[in-house]
Amino acid sequence: MMLTPADKRAAFRKLHESGCFIIPNPFDVGSAKALQHLGFKALASTSAGFAWSIAKADNRVTVDDVCDHLAAICAAVDIPVNADFEDGFAHEPDKVGANVARAVKTGVAGLSIEDFTGDNARPLFDYALAIERIRAARKAIDADKSGVLLTGRCEAFLRGQKDLKLVIDRLTAYAEAGADCLYAPGISTPEEISAVVKAVHPKPVNLLVGAAGPSLKAAADLGIRRISVGGALARAAWGGFMRAAREMAEQGTFTELGNGFPGGELNKMFS
Template sequence: MVGERFAELHRQEGVFVMANAWDAGTARLLTEAGFPALGTTSAGLAHALGRPDGANAVSREETLANAAAIAAATHLPVSADLESGFGATPEEVARTIRLAASAGLAGGSVEDSTGRAEDPVRPLAEAVERVAAAAEAARSLETPFVLTARAENFLHGRPDLADTVRRLRAYAEAGADVLFAPGLPDADAVRMVVTAVDRPVNVLAGGAGPRLTVAELGALGVRRISVGSALSRTALAAAHAAARRILTDGTFDFGDVPSVREVNATLVGQVTAG
């Protein structure tokens, strides 16, 4: 079962990379590439819908429908970016976890951000209550569900490492299986988080943080690496650059792009003309 396989990845020695898909097609592409697990990306989904990320602009229903499509497209465990849990109350956060499991997901993350620019991070006590509700819901499921709790300080202009560690410890005590503080600025900060907590730590690669390799992050004690929206932003950047060349140069040089036949073979296992 995918939930147990996902949990086992976190118990094994060493580090693994969880690539983030934003639709069924990219899920199949990343599965074929050989990753052991996949995540979703709230930013990748929001941008595909033409909306901003982190502003409560995508609904729970849209998020779970996207995550379900990704899970159905791969045999790999999938962990969903559930933003702040899609609810004003802990009970609604718990409901989100149960719905995520019903959608075929092996795990999910709940963050302590609010989506409000004027007040971006929840008070600690409120955030802990929400993580505890999510953890209780996860434990009540018939199949394993890996709950990741995220401390969002560094993504919202609050570079307070001591408070971030305090939050992560509190989330672990509340029942989180994996801890995640996106935006950590350097290797020293990563090392401090890893050594300060007693749960597997996920680190975000491809963001504004340090450009550390898989081996370097593994040596720091990181158990899981995710790439967030980096791959979706890479795809958008490539499309935008190609579009600009058409308009400015009048050329159609798209680089080393696979044919439709090749994409068909990769994504759906069929060789058809296009």
């Protein structure tokens, strides 16, 4: 029996109460169902991975694209889904709130709002505006008592501003504005991670990990509650595809196809 959105949201909040869990990032319905099959307890969408799956660059999808994608994934799996909701697909707080209300209706258990403007010349929203955007998201989530978990996300490290004080100032402000979970993609050293965890305690922190980074146990020892991998699984999938396709295009040979996952096992998993 499929769980209701309320069931999934309650389970998602429970996951954040103690310990540390991996929340991997599928890029379509098939990859979402595969990750559930492998036993993960929750999933998170990836803006980049989804964009590439529909032949768009990251940060170039529409709110309609994303809401349709989220609804499809939430309907396909029986575990909570957290939405990478980028910048809320708007700058103004009231429009962010309206879009968040749309996202809530897709069945997501959580969503994140980031402070990246989309302009690399001025990458972060002004401090006061960034806080108001989190407040607007919180208000939209609370309007129908949905219980969706809100993650406040500071993009400074990803956008070339490796200023830990700035990150901590923003994350603590986002927590005060109503974020349930905090996230600063790009922090990586034990010192940076510990400082962020301590600053927003007792609220949980999400850590982004790629090919390099702490293990689940090491992250848990630093106080991290949740580990996501962003577009890394999508890049891994594209890596296999592009290696095989390039070999065919450039050499006329097919050896890389031998590294594919067995079709029989895929059929069994999706049957």
